[in-house]
Amino acid sequence: MMYIEKWWGNYIGGTDDTFTLIDYLVDREFESDIPTEINVKNIFQDFQLNNTREIKDLRQTKDIYRIIEKEFFQDIGCVINLLIDITAIILECQKNGKVPLTDLGGGIMDKNAVISLKVEKEEMAFLRGVLEDFIHYPLSYDLAEFCPENDMREIAKICKEILEELNM
Numbered sequence: 001m002m003y004i005e006k007w008w009g010n011y012i013g014g015t016d017d018t019f020t021l022i023d024y025l026v027d028r029e030f031e032s033d034i035p036t037e038i039n040v041k042n043i044f045q046d047f048q049l050n051n052t053r054e055i056k057d058l059r060q061t062k063d064i065y066r067i068i069e070k071e072f073f074q075d076i077g078c079v080i081n082l083l084i085d086i087t088a089i090i091l092e093c094q095k096n097g098k099v100p101l102t103d104l105g106g107g108i109m110d111k112n113a114v115i116s117l118k119v120e121k122e123e124m125a126f127l128r129g130v131l132e133d134f135i136h137y138p139l140s141y142d143l144a145e146f147c148p149e150n151d152m153r154e155i156a157k158i159c160k161e162i163l164e165e166l167n168m
Contacts, residue, residue, distance in 0.1 A: 002103050003095035004088045007162070011155045012088050013104060017081035020074045022105045024066055026113050035098035035116040040123045043086060047076065055133045058083070059140045078143045080134055084155070086117070087127045087162055093117045094167055124166075131159045 002008060024046065030036055044050045046066050064076040076082050092099045093116050101113040119127075134141060138156040139149065147155070 002092055002099065004092045004162075005103075007088060007158050008104070011151065011158055012084055012162075015078070015081045015085075017076050017078060018085050019105065020066070020076060021082055021085055022101060023074065025115055026101055026105075030112045030114065032112050033114075035114045037116050037118050040086060040090070040117055040119040040127075044123065044126075047082065049079075055129050056140075058130055059133075059137070060142050078141070078146070080130070080141045080143050083127060083130050084134075084159060084162075087131060087159075087166070089115075090117050090119050090124070090127070091162055091166055095165075128163060128166075131163055135160050135163075 004012070007013075021043075024043070025038065028036055028038075041050070047064055048066075049064065058079050061076060061079040064079045064082070065073045066076075067073045089099055089104070098114050098116045101115060135156045138144065138152040141152075143155075144152050
C-alpha cells in the first residue's frame with residue numbers, strides 16, 4: 001500500500017496532468033525489482049520548469065510542456081497539479097524508497113515500472129515554495145477555474161499535510 005494513498009486519487013493524482021507525468025515517468029528502461037532513479041531536476045528541465053521563475057508566475061500555466069518528438073509535445077493544463085503530484089511522489093519515495101507506477105496510474109503499465117525520485121535541496125526548496133504559496137493563495141491558481149472553492153481549500157489543506165510530512 002502506498003503511504004500517499006490517503007490523498008492519491010482523491011484530490012492529488014488522477015488528473016490529465018498526472019497521466020502526462022506518468023507517461024513521462026514510464027518512458028524509460030526498467031529492470032525487475034530495481035527502482036529506476038529519476039532526478040527531479042531532469043523532470044523540471046523536461047517540462048520547461050528549469051528557467052528561474054517567480055513562484056507567483058506559476059499561478060497561471062503557460063509554456064509548460066514536454067517535447068516528445070521534434071514537433072510533438074504534451075501540454076500541462078495546470079502546472080500546480082504537476083508540482084503537487086511530484087511532491088507527493090517524493091514523499092512516497094521518502095517513506096517507502098520507491099513507488100510502482102502501477103500504484104500511481106491504476107495498474108495500466110508494466111509491473112516492473114518502479115521509480116525512485118531523487119531530489120536536491122534546490123528543487124525541494126522550489127517545490128516547498130510553490131506549495132506554500134498555493135496553501136496561502138489557492139484561489140489565485142488557474143486550477144480554481146475548474147474546481148469549486150471548497151475543493152481548492154481541501155487541496156491546499158492536503159498540500160500542507162504533505163509538506164509537514166516531508167523530511168526536507
